[in-house]
Amino acid sequence: MKILLVGNTGTIGAAVQQLLMTHGHQVLGASHHSGQYRIDLSDPASIKTVLAAAGQLDAIVCTAGLANFGHLASLHDADFQLGLRNKLMGQINLLRLGQDFLHDHGSVTLTSGVLAQHPMTGSAVISMVNAGLEGFTRAAALELPRGLRINTVSPVFVTETAAIMGMDTGNTLSAADTAKAYLSSVEGAMNGQILDARAYA
Ligand SMILES: NC(=O)c1ccc[n+]([C@@H]2O[C@H](COP(=O)([O-])OP(=O)(O)OC[C@H]3O[C@@H](n4cnc5c(N)ncnc54)[C@H](OP(=O)(O)O)[C@@H]3O)[C@@H](O)[C@H]2O)c1
Secondary structure, three states, X not given: OEEEEEOOOOHHHHXXXXXXXXXXXXXXXXXXXXXXXXXXXXXXXXXXXXHHHHOOEEEEEEOOOOOOOOOHHHOOHHHHHHHHHHHHHHHHHHHHHHHHHEEEEEEEEEEOOXXXXXXXXXXXXXXXXXXXXXXXXXXXXOOOOOOOEEEEEEOOOEHHHHHHOOOOOOOOEOHHHHHHHHHHHHHOOOOOOEEEHHHOO
């Protein structure tokens, strides 16, 4: 399959790219500062430009999306706007704009996170965005034409990320294991599903 992978230079994205390529797929990488294509998820015009350059696709996968941690009392409008414009609407716009570039029965796979179901202190914006993505996924799947599919992978804390942050790596999942959920979404037949990465590791 020919797959556009947004966020391919990131911790999860690099592992997803590696796994997809190992399975024989052609991966076009798009990231913010490097990669084959430069893209700004928060800018619909940038998404359109990359889609036009990439051409017809079998799948779009997104492992990018910014949203800030911050205690509720210290969050500013700008923190909410960043999460809404980047991780939430950026990924939703990938589907809205990208579906016209997908072959029949093509798929879109987005990324939320475990904080949608299991919030922690400081996760208000991220939990909001992740839950929004999951609700959107279930609803959009009901209306997609031409056999198109949408799923969202919900990663738990990634081992490499925890290590970089100097945090306990217990109860984490490696990026390579997290990538397996994305492969299942791309190669499988599921639609409107939220994939708990632990179930595919
Ligand atoms: N890592 C975890 O433990 C974990 C757990 C649960 C959920 N998640 C979610 O998984 C996703 C990926 O996490 P990660 O840890 O792999 O992130 P990461 O290592 O920080 O990588 C982020 C990727 O997104 C790209 N990117 C950043 N800003 C962008 C923009 N405005 N437009 C397009 N691409 C942009 C980066 O490109 P450049 O390198 O070019 O800047 C990079 O390829 C995020 O949505 C995160 O919330 C992560």
